[in-house]
Amino acid sequence: MISRRSFLGGASAACTVSAIRTTAFARVIPHPKSSHGANDPASLVDITIGTGGHGHCFPGAVVPFGAIQLSPDTFTDGWDWCSGYHISDTSIMGFSHTHLSGTGCGDLLDFLVMPGTGESKIVPGSRENPDEGYRSRFDHSEEHAEPGYYSVLLKDYGIHAELTATERTGLHRYTFPRDAKAKTAHIIVDLQHSYGQSNVISASLHSPAPDALAGGRVTKSWGDGREAYFTMQFSQKPTRIVYYSDDAEVPAGTEPLTGKNLKCVAFFDLTHNPVIFVKTGISGVSAESAANNLKAELPGWDFERVRRSAREKWNNQLSRISITTDNEKHRRIFYAALYHASIGPALFDDADGSYRGMDKQVHKLNPGQRNYTTFSLWDTYRATHPLYTLINAEHVPDFVNALILMAEQSPAGMPVWPLQGTETGTMTGYHSAAVMAEACNKGFTGIDYERAYKCMMKRAMVDDYRGLGYYRKMHYIPCDLEEESVSKTFEYCYDDWSIAHVARKLGHEDDAKMLADRSLNYRNYYDKQTNFARPKLANGEWAPNFNPLEMGTSKKWRDFTESNSWQTTFGIQHDAAGLIETLGGHKAFLAKLDELFDQPSTLPPDAPPDIAGLVGQYAQGNEPSHHIAYLYVYAGQPHKTQQRIRMLMETMYAALPDGLQGNEDVGQMSSWYIMSSMGFYPVDPVSGNYIFGTPLFDRVKLELGKGKQLEIVAHRSAPSDQYIQSVTFNGKPYTRSWFNHREIVDGAKIEFTLGSQPNLEFGTKTEDIPPSFKLETA
Incomplete structure (x- = not known):
């Protein structure tokens, strides 16, 4: 499955x-x-x-x-x-x-x-x-x-x-x-x-x-x-x-x-x-x-x-996030989102510390430790777990330790979608690695990262798991030998990138370099003729019958996971600069990104209903698209991110029973809104970097724990003002279009001045653009 x-x-x-x-x-x-x-x-x-x-x-x-x-x-x-x-x-x-x-x-x-x-x-x-x-x-x-x-x-x-x-x-x-x-x-x-x-x-x-x-x-x-x-x-x-x-x-x-x-x-x-x-x-x-x-x-x-x-x-x-706004609809959407983001992961132990492990055996936790389940990792590694590192820091070690126990006890190895002592195996990749690595890179303690690293490296280097053998040997997964081959490769690239951070943190420099280099395998899928990520055969040739709207190039199986080539082409989170270069440089990339949003919102009859909330071929209703509107920032046009994000917040969420475009997915659909409405988003969550979008509320206060607070203030003349004119960070002028977790973890105040027209200078200089493909320990 x-x-x-x-x-x-x-x-x-x-x-x-x-x-x-x-x-x-x-x-x-x-x-x-x-x-x-x-x-x-x-x-x-x-x-x-x-x-x-x-x-x-x-x-x-x-x-x-x-x-x-x-x-x-x-x-x-x-x-x-x-x-x-x-x-x-x-x-x-x-x-x-x-x-x-x-x-x-x-x-x-x-x-x-x-x-x-x-x-x-x-x-x-x-x-x-x-x-x-x-x-x-x-x-x-x-x-x-x-x-x-x-x-x-x-x-x-x-x-x-x-x-x-x-x-x-x-x-x-x-x-x-x-x-x-x-x-x-x-x-x-x-x-x-x-x-x-x-x-x-x-x-x-x-x-x-x-x-x-x-x-x-x-x-x-x-x-x-x-x-x-x-x-x-x-x-x-x-x-x-x-x-x-x-x-x-x-x-x-x-x-x-x-x-x-x-x-x-x-x-x-x-x-x-x-x-x-x-x-x-x-x-x-x-x-x-x-x-x-x-x-x-x-x-x-x-x-x-x-x-x-x-x-x-x-x-x-x-109360860990308080907002100030006169817009009742926005307030209702926000607090429903925060509620839904706080339901899972779900506690899965007894009052005496006993729990049933992934090996079907009964285990006992150490005093003070808690065990959790219901990790929708393919979804929640993107924004939900980053949100927890901000407002529920006390839970992060327990979440990560639970995943480590699963990886050690489960016959299936690294958790993919664990549910109450079982591994459902649902979705591609093994993004428990991303959750573990984010906690490591952000400096969370109370976690045995050596144990985590051992489990990660077994999956990355040893397990014959869903095309990983092809990935390691051929640097791509052939679409005639493995289903959902393109998406799997892209997901494994991000997991390699995640593990590379832990390797560096633990001093395994050779592993860190090898994994970081391997995380660029996604580049082997880009066809210069079509300028799309395209399925590839075992003989190295491009798969015939390619159409970027289709789920795959044959009826045998799909080449993409709940997406098509339009969405997957932009599915890189850790190497935006490399993606821009691969697609022909800044001008060509920006044109292609605009084209994604401007396409007709048509899908083939066999498209899964998960691909929802379409703006062109961008799909807000499913997770592979969630970072894409923020990629304009990496290409030096943050004002386009600001416009797209405000439009998505206003049109893709409603204070109605059917107010979500796609499945809630144990918090991710809501977490996108929570993070975006505060004015930033973790495109590459493991890096600890947050990319500016546009704040929806006049004021936001996040309780970071231990008396620390992040305050976000938006000054604007009209509620519709969405374009960043200037930013101050702790009272000082700030020209970058991003910041890192370590800059706010001890408390900070970010003030935005917003206007009705784009400031075409803000965040456009090379030194102000977010870094990508940069290994560092936060």
Whole structure:
């Protein structure tokens, strides 16, 4: 498996909702006045953004980087239901405890809980006919979502459902109607419920106490052989619990149950109390560990206390960046983006430090260490992890150490797209190397870089992995021998560049030079005749039938990963100067870059839907394009970057459920907006360099940690002013169009003066243009 499309096998389901531009759900959360957000930035978050279109976001309860994502599921199949929820639906299947945020593939949805009244049913029923099963209709006007809390009225049952969460536990509050239905109150727990069809390999279910359930399951979906466990407790003791295996009732006394399709229905007499709380601990280790997590984090039943605590956690995270603006739309987009960028990576250890490794074994962390999962690395190495190095520096060592443990313990080696103790192998490259190298180059401590380097070099120099043998031997990957050959080569070039930084940091100068030189392999793909990056055959000839709009030169497989030659031609992040030279020098490069944006936005029929948000052939809706508009700066025309970036911020993001052009991708689509709106972007994140774009807000303050602060001020006469006239850095005139991480890590103040017309002098001198292909230790 390489790309997200190869996993899902098409996007027929996605097309059914792609045209829906729903606005009703956006009214669910009345947006507060800007003054309300000073001490309560959680009030500024519109969680509904990204729940429509192809955003693949869920609206439920989670704390920053938490293991639990307790959220409603409306459907469990099709591309636009990768998170289990889509705004186009009108019925809810129930509430499960784990969800993916904005991914292009689906999985998780562990341990569905659904309350009901009347006749109990053990299948969910269809969206077309909810009465077939335990589904319930709902209305978006009776749905509410805020950071750490979700509620909805289940109309078919008259039940008010509320959800909140801690890091490893979820707390439900179900208020049943005070009528005859209360005598038939029940709660269904469905262990078969999962993304896709029949993905449960094995499951277990039993009742460790009269008011509790416990069990677990092994699933084979996106993550093959993923293990998840739970312990669940009810605030009221059920009058009885009926168990089902393969949808047939099991005689009492036969538990613990094992099988592939296990469910149960717990019945309650609510005559004296119409409210039932359900609290659930989860674990990747065992049901017993899940019970320990429940005991450690949620010993009581105080729903409002847990809700307040979750909101406090979010306020702490969201207050790490404060913005000043009169534009309410921009504010809503920004704080929704910061919220989404703070959901993953997700915690994946237990309260006692145990976790399930990529070798399927149970391990124990060192005291104070934490383990994480859900690293969408092909996406997030670009801007999300650089954002964490600014506002969540305390998490960076744990993120990197988690990746090192995975690289050491996984049979697959360096992490590519790890998910809860499994390696999905999704997407090209192995960009855990970039995340490790960025932390190394930016000087983060508490990380064993020698261990990281050993893992990196094994992949770079030894592993016969997805064309790397060809890459090492031939300096390119032949398109007739390996799929997605051009994109793979470009990705390996950046990973070589990343590892070269670590090699230099550790004093391995020969390795650093070799890897840096090898990172220029991308140049072997540029055809001077067409002036495009073009697939090449094993015999060294150009592949025939080349068309820069196509995904490949043959129907056997694609030559590019979720892109075509137009986007891939500009897909170099570390050697912009070399790319400019390769494409014929500054004048020719600038003409080619303009041409990219000015092309018709047409794609062939087999283009994946990930290529979205088109401006010409530039695709804001997918990650390979995210750095491209900043390349004008390297060619001495930063004003064109300023114009393009402002246009993209204004047109590609909206304060609507379908306000994202592409998948959220565990924070990257939002991180592009966060970084760009502050006025800079990490084109080459490992280098530690940030390239100026244009600030969207009047003032931004970033809390860097340890009392340090980065302040960005934009002076302008009109809100539309977008062109940099001048810059001061800590009060001194500043002519460069970039800066390095080390210049701000101890605090800084950057002031922009913006105007309505370009300043054709700023950032155009050779000495003011950002460096590229320069190895240095920050």
